[in-house]
Amino acid sequence: MNSLPHPSVPPAGTSSDFPLPCFPTWHLPPAVRDYVIGEATASQTPDAVAATLVLGVCSAAIGGKVSIAARPGCSQPSNLFVAAINDGTNHEASLFTRIRRPLEVIEMGRVNAARSVQAEEKSRLRQAHLRLRELERDFARPQAFALAKEIADNPLLPVPRLILDDSSTAKLSTVLAQQQGHIARFSGVAAVRELLAGSAAQSNLARQELYRKAYRGESITLDQPGGQRVALQQTAITCVCAIPRSAVEGLHKRPQQSRGVTDCFLLAMPKSKLGQRKIAPPAVAEACNQQYATLVQDLIAIEGHATLRLSDAARHSFEAWEAEVETMLAPDxxxxxxxAWGDNLTGNTLRIAAVLHCIRQQKEGELPDTDVSAETIEAAIGIAQFFLAHTVAALQTMQNAPPKPEPQTPPAASDNRSPVPTPADADQLLPNNESVDQQQSASPTKFVAPAKPLLTEGSQPDWAASPKPLSMNPGQHVCTSNTSEQPPPRPGRPPRKFRGKPVGSGKRKH
Structure with missing residues (x-):
């Protein structure tokens, strides 16, 4: 087995310039390898972004239908929590939309097909309720009880749903109850606030616990409106996220009371290609698009539940990988x-192996073979080694603030500055060696007569005149001065509290 040496993991406190490995596309099955490379070339993004999102979509297609067991007592479901950290450009947003497009097409087709069935079921339910009211009005208790039990046993089927994204206002617990505990969560920057950053609030902690239980494939009992409780078996939530790099780098500002469900995620943080992208790259071949869409449709069409098991050679390789990961969890x-994240690494490796095995055993609507080969587990370990290095680098970025640029100090003052000229130096700068006084006497200043005549004897300036006495005119309630230029009276009647009283009279109301 190709073991991962410890130096490949970014050491603590390293900068973002630490070289991270590229995604090992050679470990992907041919059905998706060509599509990943084609989409990465067309969008001019790293291969790791497209590969991570494709793995998440395939995991969502088989979520809740396939599980994998390495040995008795060591099994994992097939749903993954993956996130690709990117630059947040339009190229990557379009890539995210194209990769999940097959799931959206299948969901839209199921909704359209269920529309007529929904109309019939709603009509049947309304007729049953009307019949129940007639029986209750006629006091036909045995028939009313039987009809009420029949209505309760045959509720209205919900609209089929595969995707829950950021634009949806539906509550996660409600959607899980309607879809029998299986849903795929596709998210962008909202995943940072809800899934990675976390919060100590009671509602957020309850939502995080719901994500954790569905990640582990546990049974959940959900409270629904009206006092109803829904019991779900083998729940499965698949999270596929495309997160901007700036949002991840800003997580260090939040108090680390909780980091959400970060320990469940496999993070890919490839190096940015901004500034090196090609203009007008070739588009993805139509054959690759059709092959990828057919693959997702075949995985969605799987019915029933299958438990995969490792062959002897695959189990030996996986146990060697478990021992290697255990040494990485030592204190030093x-x-x-x-x-917490390292403890989930081997389980996530099994989940990747289940996804790769289902892709290799592509059969329309049929369960895959239960034996997982050593080649598949080796490919899963190679992909897990890639996520190990990238996730550790991303977690360090979340905890540590990015390095601040060093302040630029102003240049030191040189000692060759010209001294301040003295009067003696100024005399030397004048022509013909004349002094400043001689230059001023040579050009006498011209006298300019003032525009206003000066004060005559016995007169006073305007500012020295005594102020004019003020007088109060009670009839107009306006303070006026003894001058002919009085302000016009206030139009209209004065306010009620001032009628018949001078301004300022009376007690002030508190």
């Missing part, structure tokens, strides 16, 4: 600071 090892 690379994963010591991220023990």
């Amino acid at each position: 090892a690379p994963l010591a600071s991220f023990a």
Whole structure:
């Protein structure tokens, strides 16, 4: 087995310039390898972004239908929590939309097909309620009880749903109850606030616990409006996120009371290609698009539940990988600071192996073979090694603030500055060696007569005149001065509280 040496993991406190490995596309099955490379070339984004999102879409297609067991007592469901950290450009947003497009097309087709069935079921339910009211009005208790039980046992089927994205206002618990505990969450920057940043609020903690239980495939009992409780078996939530790099780098500002469900995620943080993108790259071949869409349709069409098991050679390789990961969890090892995430790494490796096995065993609507080969588990370990290095680098970015640019100090003052000229130096600068006084006497200043005549004897300036006495005119309630230029009277009647009283009279109301 190609073991991952410890130096490949970014050491604590390293900068974002630490070289991270590229995504091993050679480990992907041919059915998706060509599509990943084609989409990465067409969008001019790293291969890791497209590969991570494709793995998430395929995991969502088989979520809740396939599980994998390495040995008795060690099994994992097939749903993944993956996130691709990118630059947040339009190229990457379009890439995210195209990769999940097959799921949206299948969901739209199911909704259109269920529209007529929904109309019939609603009509049947209304007729049953009307019949129940007639029986209750006639006091036909045995028939009313039987009809009420029949209505309760045959509720209205919900609209089929595969995707829950950021634009949806539906509550996660309600959607899980309607879809029998299986849903795929596609998110962008909202995933940082809800899934990665976390919060200590009670409502957010309850939502995080719901994500964790569905990640582990546990049974959940949900409270619904009206006092109803819905019991779900083997729940499965698949999270596929495309997160801007700036949002991840800003997580260090939040108090680390909770980091959400970060320990469940496989993060890919490839190097940016901005400034190096090609203009007018070739588009994805139509054959690759059709092959990828057919693959997703075949995985969605799987019915029933299958439990995959490792062959002897695959189990030996996986146990060697488990031993290697365990050494990384030691106090002085690379994963010591991220023990919760490292503890889930081997389980996520099994989930990747289940997704790769289902892609290789592509059969329309049929369950895959239950034996997982050593080649598949080796490919899953190789992909897990890629996510190990990238996730550790991303977690360090979330915890540590980016380095601030060093302030630029002003240049030191040189000692060759010209001294301040003295009067003696100024005399030397004048022509013909004349002094300043001689230059001023040579050009006498011309006298300019003032525009206003000066004060005559016995007169006073305007500002020295005594102020004019003020007088109060009670009839007009206006303070006027003894001058002919009086302001016009106030139009209209004065306010009620001032009628018949001078301004300022009376007690002030508090």
